[in-house]
Amino acid sequence: MDLNDPELKAMxxxxxxxLRQGPGSRRTTELLLSLAGPLPEEPRVLDxxxxxxxxxxxxxxxxPGARITAVDVHAPFLRRLEEHAREAGTAxxxxxxxxxxxxxxxxxDGSVDLVWSEGAAYTVGFDRALGLWRRLLAPSGALVVTxxxxxxxxxxxxxRRFWDAAYPLRSTAxxxxxxxxxxxxxxxxxxxxxxxxxxxxxxxxxxxALRADASDPYAAAAAEGALRExxxxxxxxxxxxxxxxxxxxx
Ligand code: SAM
Numbered sequence: 001m002d003l004n005d006p007e008l009k010a011m012x013x014x015x016x017x018x019l020r021q022g023p024g025s026r027r028t029t030e031l032l033l034s035l036a037g038p039l040p041e042e043p044r045v046l047d048x049x050x051x052x053x054x055x056x057x058x059x060x061x062x063x064p065g066a067r068i069t070a071v072d073v074h075a076p077f078l079r080r081l082e083e084h085a086r087e088a089g090t091a092x093x094x095x096x097x098x099x100x101x102x103x104x105x106x107x108x109d110g111s112v113d114l115v116w117s118e119g120a121a122y123t124v125g126f127d128r129a130l131g132l133w134r135r136l137l138a139p140s141g142a143l144v145v146t147x148x149x150x151x152x153x154x155x156x157x158x159x160r161r162f163w164d165a166a167y168p169l170r171s172t173a174x175x176x177x178x179x180x181x182x183x184x185x186x187x188x189x190x191x192x193x194x195x196x197x198x199x200x201x202x203x204x205x206x207x208x209a210l211r212a213d214a215s216d217p218y219a220a221a222a223a224e225g226a227l228r229e230x231x232x233x234x235x236x237x238x239x240x241x242x243x244x245x246x247x248x249x250x
Contacts, residue, residue: 010218012074014226018204019084021051021077022119023197023242024146028190029058029118032244035188036114036142041065043113046136048101048129049120053081053094059116060090066114071097071104100124102132112136115143119242122147122167126175130182134249143184143247149175151191152239159236162229172243184247192242202230 002008015021042065047056050070060068072078078096085091101117102124115136121129126147133143148163150171155163163169170178176186205226212223 006218007221010216010222011225012076013219014208014212014222015205016076017208018201019052019080020054020200020204022146023192023201024054024118025192025196025200026054026058028192028196028244029055030062032144032146032188032190032246033059033062035190035246036144039063039113039142042067044111044138045069045114045116046071046104046107046112048115048117048133049123050077050081050096051120052077053084055116055118056081056094057084057088057090059114060085060093061088063114066093068094069097070094071099071101073098073100102128104132104136107136109135110138110141113138113141115141115145117143117145118244119146119148121145126170127178127182130179130184130247134183137249139249141249142187144244145247146192146242146244147175148240148242150239151241151243155239156236159232159239162232163240169240175243175245179245179247180250183250185250186245187248188244188246190244190246192244194237196242197233197237198230202226202233206230 043063045059045066045068047070050056050072056068056070070081075098078098081096085094115133149169179186209223209226213219
């Protein structure tokens with residue numbers, strides 16, 4: 001991710017006001033956490049590609065003994081996460097780490113009880129992420145990761161064209177096969193509901209997109225892209241979706 005790229009900068013700026021940087025919700029985080037248990041009383045948790053903290057804050061609240069390391073490459077998101085954690089009274093249990101989720105070589109094998117990553121593994125590639133993170137898990141640990149994929153066999157031309165250009169999607173079966181090949185047992189796969197896209201993510205994003213500075217070509221393009229993506233979801237969201245996968249070392 002080149003943080004000096006003006007297109008990426010405009011996209012990040014458009015997303016700046018939002019706690020949630022991708023589809024998801026408190027309810028989904030809580031549900032996936034319940035599927036990931038049982039965990040030790042004081043679990044060591046990594047939240048990779050944490051953004052401003054939508055999931056890390058819920059994990060800190062729900063796992064009172066947890067020590068959470070929240071990792072992201074975008075420093076302003078980490079500053080916001082720290083602010084939110086201070087407000088929530090969980091700052092003493094969340095440590096932020098500015099860096100890439102594919103540069104965790106300093107962390108010892110088996111040193112994490114719960115690896116969490118919502119809507120972010122795609123940035124380094126799902127298979128690569130799964131391969132890199134496997135060694136971090138304690139033998140009874142769990143990886144919870146959400147990943148977008150096709151949920152129908154024959155998606156429309158329009159949806160396929162969009163995703164082929166943005167991030168080629170695979171089926172749930174293919175993602176489960178990839179997880180199995182990377183050394184995990186898949187213990188749950190949960191399709192995020194429409195409301196995780198429309199209410200938690202697109203509604204605030206569209207409101208910001210409509211207020212974007214039309215005289216700035218990068219800001220205008222980022223806003224138009226966000227509006228188009230939301231439109232595509234309204235028309236074709238029954239063809240693709242985010243799945244939450246709960247994975248354990250095989
Ligand atoms: N998990 C958050 C959420 O659900 O709100 C953020 C999801 S957002 C779609 C993807 C996040 O991954 C962004 O916060 C971005 O800064 C971060 N990111 C992108 N590439 C990364 C990398 N190589 N290592 C760590 N974080 C990265």
